[in-house]
Amino acid sequence: MLDQKPNKTEDQHTDLLRQFHLRPTRQRLALADLLFNGPCRHVSAEQLRLETKNKGINMSLATIYNTLNQFTKVGLLHEINLDNNVTYFDTNTDHHHHFFDPKTNKLIDIPRDAISLNALPDAPDGHDVERVDVIIRLS
Amino acid sequence: MLDQKPNKTEDQHTDLLRQFHLRPTRQRLALADLLFNGPCRHVSAEQLRLETKNKGINMSLATIYNTLNQFTKVGLLHEINLDNNVTYFDTNTDHHHHFFDPKTNKLIDIPRDAISLNALPDAPDGHDVERVDVIIRLS
């Protein structure tokens, strides 16, 4: 009965951050709210700055970068780089693939098993395969 | 008998540039020489600046960028962006794939038919598939 929705998700994010040994500060909770509530997202730091600004949350761009990098380091986010030399952060950290529309710089997720990769070549010399990324560029 | 090697490749590059309506200036010929003589390469503007400098060729970094962008526009090069937000230029403009070693930022070509992509999902709404890039990240 005391389980009110607004507090519930906030509490969930508090727990989430604690799990990764990140203090649940106001700024981190605000970003977690924007990133991990709705469906999966692909966002840049600048986009998040606008979103926090529109919600009346005061947060410097440096803190947004620092926070996104921390989230990435602990595995809450995944980094993607495209043509325009802007870093995008993917809230879907599962192994999966992407459509990319160069006109809008938008990414669309493709589930991992929607693409079957056969006959992958062996990794060279002393290396192992860490991940395979497929990017289907649209026109 | 008059067909001396040094002049021959230079002439070839002169012709190449003319084909693409680019004037064969000293700087463009120097870059064409570095890029299109040996095996396929993946280079950044900064790498080429060092190489021209070491060869005693005087060339500003801005001109290197401008030239690489022109070469890319006409299809002599292909642009690749990786984690470090540095633009690399690939002298292999055929449809092919890459190993990527994040430690050294080095790329290794994979021939197109060394990877078989089955069951590619359809492109969304009004889009077509322009290209499929596979990046095998090494560790």
Add this chain to the structure above:
DNA sequence: ATAGCTGCAAATGCTTTGCAAGGCC
């Protein structure tokens, strides 16, 4: 209390642009 965060501003690194001077046709 203290270790960790944040904000600001400045610095950094890559890339592009404006403009005067030089080179190709």
Add this chain to the structure above:
DNA sequence: GGCCTTGCAAAGCATTTGCAGCTAT
């Protein structure tokens, strides 16, 4: 000669860093 190209310096972005002040535990 005229237009294209170059060089330099400055500007432009995205991102990181240093440090003083603030906050969570």
